[in-house]
Amino acid sequence: MSAISADGLMAVERQVAPRSVRRWYRQPALAFGVVLLGLIVIAAVLGPLLSPYNPITQNLGQTLLGPSAHHLVGTDQLGRDTFTRLLYGLRNDLRIAFLAVVSPFCIGVVLGSISGYFGGWVDAVIMRLVDIVVAFPFYVLVIALVFVLGPGQRSIYIAITLVGWVSYARIIRSEILVAKRQDYVLAAQSGGLSAVRIMARHLLPNVVSQAIIYGMSDIVQDILAIVALGYFGLGIPPPTPDLGSMINDGQNFMTTHWQLTTFPGLVVVLVGLSLSLIGDGLADIIRPGQA
Amino acid sequence: MTFVFQRLLMLIPVAIGVTIVVFFMIHLIPGDPASTILGIHATPKAVAFLHHEWGLDRPLVSQYWLFMDRLVHGNLGQSLYYSAPAASIIATRVPATLWLVVYAAILAIAISVPLAMIAASRKDGVRDHVVRAVPLVGLGMPPFWLAILLIYAFAITVHWFPTSGYGAGFFGHLHSMFLPALVVAIALAPVVIRALRASMLNVLGAEYITTAKSKGVPAPQLFLRHVLRNAVIPAVTVLGINIGFLIGGTVIIENVFAIPGIGQLMISSIFQRDFPVVQGVTLVFGVLVVMVNLLADLSYAALDPRVRFDR
Numbered sequence: 001m002s003a004i005s006a007d008g009l010m011a012v013e014r015q016v017a018p019r020s021v022r023r024w025y026r027q028p029a030l031a032f033g034v035v036l037l038g039l040i041v042i043a044a045v046l047g048p049l050l051s052p053y054n055p056i057t058q059n060l061g062q063t064l065l066g067p068s069a070h071h072l073v074g075t076d077q078l079g080r081d082t083f084t085r086l087l088y089g090l091r092n093d094l095r096i097a098f099l100a101v102v103s104p105f106c107i108g109v110v111l112g113s114i115s116g117y118f119g120g121w122v123d124a125v126i127m128r129l130v131d132i133v134v135a136f137p138f139y140v141l142v143i144a145l146v147f148v149l150g151p152g153q154r155s156i157y158i159a160i161t162l163v164g165w166v167s168y169a170r171i172i173r174s175e176i177l178v179a180k181r182q183d184y185v186l187a188a189q190s191g192g193l194s195a196v197r198i199m200a201r202h203l204l205p206n207v208v209s210q211a212i213i214y215g216m217s218d219i220v221q222d223i224l225a226i227v228a229l230g231y232f233g234l235g236i237p238p239p240t241p242d243l244g245s246m247i248n249d250g251q252n253f254m255t256t257h258w259q260l261t262t263f264p265g266l267v268v269v270l271v272g273l274s275l276s277l278i279g280d281g282l283a284d285i286i287r288p289g290q291a
Numbered sequence: 292m293t294f295v296f297q298r299l300l301m302l303i304p305v306a307i308g309v310t311i312v313v314f315f316m317i318h319l320i321p322g323d324p325a326s327t328i329l330g331i332h333a334t335p336k337a338v339a340f341l342h343h344e345w346g347l348d349r350p351l352v353s354q355y356w357l358f359m360d361r362l363v364h365g366n367l368g369q370s371l372y373y374s375a376p377a378a379s380i381i382a383t384r385v386p387a388t389l390w391l392v393v394y395a396a397i398l399a400i401a402i403s404v405p406l407a408m409i410a411a412s413r414k415d416g417v418r419d420h421v422v423r424a425v426p427l428v429g430l431g432m433p434p435f436w437l438a439i440l441l442i443y444a445f446a447i448t449v450h451w452f453p454t455s456g457y458g459a460g461f462f463g464h465l466h467s468m469f470l471p472a473l474v475v476a477i478a479l480a481p482v483v484i485r486a487l488r489a490s491m492l493n494v495l496g497a498e499y500i501t502t503a504k505s506k507g508v509p510a511p512q513l514f515l516r517h518v519l520r521n522a523v524i525p526a527v528t529v530l531g532i533n534i535g536f537l538i539g540g541t542v543i544i545e546n547v548f549a550i551p552g553i554g555q556l557m558i559s560s561i562f563q564r565d566f567p568v569v570q571g572v573t574l575v576f577g578v579l580v581v582m583v584n585l586l587a588d589l590s591y592a593a594l595d596p597r598v599r600f601d602r
Contacts, residue, residue: 132308137539140557140576147561147569148319220431227433228543232558247436254443265436272431280427 030281036274044094047087055080055088056239064257073259076249082260089241090267096153096236097223100160101215107161108168109211113199115169116176123173130166138163142225146234153236156229160222167218168211175207209286216279220272227268243268294592302585309577314358316570317345328371328566344368367574368567372560377571381553385575387457388552391541394468395475396530399537402480403526407487408514414492422488426481434540438474438547445470455549471548475540479533486529491522524591531587535580 043050059079067074073082115126133141145159179185180203188198229235230244238245243264250260317324325341326333342348345368346357361368367377410422446454458467494500495518503517530537542554549555553572560568 128304128308131305132312134535135305135309135581136312136573136577137535137542137580139539139542140573143542143557143561144316144569144573145319148316150321217430224431224433228435231433231435231543232546232561234561244433247433247439251439254439255447258443261436261439265433265440268433268436269428269431273427276427276430 029277030284033274033277033281036270037278040090040271040274041094043087044091047084047091051081051084051087053081053084055085055241064253066257067259073263074257076246076260077253082246082263085241085246086243086263086267089243089246089264090271092236092241093223093226093230093243093268094271096156096226097219100157100222100226101164101218103157103161104164104218105168105211105215108165109172109204109208111165112169112172112211113176113204113207116173117180117195117199117203126169127173130169133163133166136163138221139225139228143229143232143234146229151234151237156226156235160225164218164222167214171210171214172207175210176203179203179206209282213279213283213286216275216282220275223268223271295589298585298588302581305581306578309574309581310359310362311355313570313574313577314355316573317347317566320566324566328564330564362574367571370560370565370568372563372565372568377565377567380568381556381571381575384551384553384556387550388538388541388545388554390457390464391468391472391475391545391550391552392538394465394472395479395537395541398472398476399479399483399530400526402476403483403487404519404523406480407484407491407522407526408519410484410488411491411495411518412514422484426485429477429481432478434474434478435543435547437477438471438544441470441474442547457550468548468550471544471550474544474547475537478540479530479537482533482536483526483529487522487526490525491518494518494521497521527587528591531584531591534583534587538576538580538583 057080059075062075062079063077065071065075065079071081071083073086076082076085111126115123136144141163142159145162146155149155149158176199185198185202188202193202226235227242227244227247230242230246231248233245233248235244236242246264247261250257250262250264253260320327323338325338325345325347329337329341346354349357365378367381369375370377370380373380406422406425410419413419442454445451452470453467456467458464500513500517503513508517541552542557544550545552545554546558553575557569557572560572
């Protein structure tokens with residue numbers, strides 16, 4: 001029964017995504033997203049080369065300085081250069097977010113394919129599991145899992161994997177349900193190919209793009225979760241720079257040093273913007289003509 | 292009636308699954324759960340007490356049975372921090388969270404409907420593009436960050452709203468919780484705006500709209516009477532699907548604004564290593580989402596007869 005409601009979900013999601021922009025607008029938006037993400041990734045990768053300061057070493061003689069030629073965004077309450085910490089925080093959060101989507105993506109795609117292709121009791125079991133996971137709010141389950149597993153990066157990866165695979169499984173399953181009735185699949189089946197081969201070689205290349213598009217918004221969601229965990233002090237332990245803990249540290253100085261809180265948040269917004277633009281642009285290219 | 296019955300029947304495996312997940316939380320704790328929770332200064336006596344209390348000295352199935360037996364009697368265990376049962380602590384915190392969720396849902400609709408109408412009224416126009424850029428920025432915005440900026444702008448710079456708290460009485464809640472509800476609503480609005488705009492464009496293409504136009508129905512009336520009424524159902528569906536996100540967002544926002552709801556209780560209990568309360572709050576969140584989803588499904592079926600037959 002909920003199998004059907006999952007299809008209903010997909011129908012709504014498709015309807016949700018705007019696909020009606022004219023081409024001249026569509027392509028620049030995608031290009032802008034790619035360039036923006038490219039700059040962000042370059043800044044994150046080259047971070048250590050772009051700044052002469054150490055992100056962790058405290059300099060208590062130079063705390064809470066305003067922006068200047070030496071410190072572009074000033075220094076924090078422990079005298080550390082904020083611009084340097086932004087680069088390193090971005091580097092850490094981006095790395096964790098990109099790595100964190102890999103295993104939910106793989107698990108979700110495999111389970112979704114099996115569920116959609118075989119149907120029957122296998123499908124029923126997998127979809128019940130999906131129902132159970134989505135019964136919990138995303139943040140609640142991630143925070144609860146990180147709490148029981150103990151703080152640190154490993155717990156973040158495990159928590160996001162356990163919670164994140166369900167969306168990929170739902171998307172791939174509903175795509176496979178449609179695709180498996182196509183002639184090329186029937187031809188492959190009557191040719192006597194094994195189920196694994198049909199799924200991996202014939203079905204997956206045709207349906208995986210939907211999961212990749214969703215993956216873009218999933219990375220955004222994961223970055224928000226990582227930053228939220230950092231904000232609550234449940235994420236990457238200090239003194240390692242993390243945008244969430246920087247927002248939290250700066251909160252106490254909001255009235256006098258607004259830049260300490262504002263800039264880490266702006267960096268997250270830019271990452272989200274670039275990935276959303278890419279996701280929407282890819283969706284337009286892969287499914288053209290959908291209203 | 293069969294629809295209602297089937298929908299209730301579907302609830303059983305999910306409800307059992309939710310309790311299993313919450314039950315297993317304790318076994319995800321690395322090492323011996325009792326000593327890990329109590330920390331390095333735990334006395335052997337306290338560890339032994341927790342072992343007995345949580346039934347850790349029994350086989351797994353009988354542990355779950357013990358957990359379920361207590362649960363159906365409304366017993367979520369004893370808080371390790373407060374000298375009270377976890378269930379009663381949680382119960383006092385639920386109203387604030389429900390207030391925030393309902394308030395935020397209303398604000399989300401109040402923001403989304405006008406924006407989606409502006410966007411759909413002239414497709415691909417300048418205003419359409421501006422409205423459609425909102426989700427791109429909004430989706431990546433950390434809600435607690437937005438909350439801090441809004442507190443700074445509207446509670447510290449100009450004193451329109453209090454910086455934190457729940458307020459007293461109906462209008463007190465309405466005033467104190469405006470900023471928190473607004474932040475949750477802004478986090479949710481991108482998804483709802485997209486859904487509403489898409490469904491309004493669908494409705495605008497329908498034949499009955501052409502008919503109404505050709506009869507000379509004035510534009511405002513056309514939008515309110517014909518378009519909005521039909522476009523709102525899909526948007527409410529999207530709101531229903533995202534109810535988990537809406538409820539989860541309150542965990543973060545309650546902590547920034549110090550609202551005494553279950554989200555704030557969850558984070559403070561994590562720092563007090565009060566495992567039974569964290570476990571209980573997780574369960575309550577799960578139950579809340581399942582119940583709201585059920586209500587949403589049943590209300591669409593009541594509002595729109597097509598739902599009952601489609602499924």
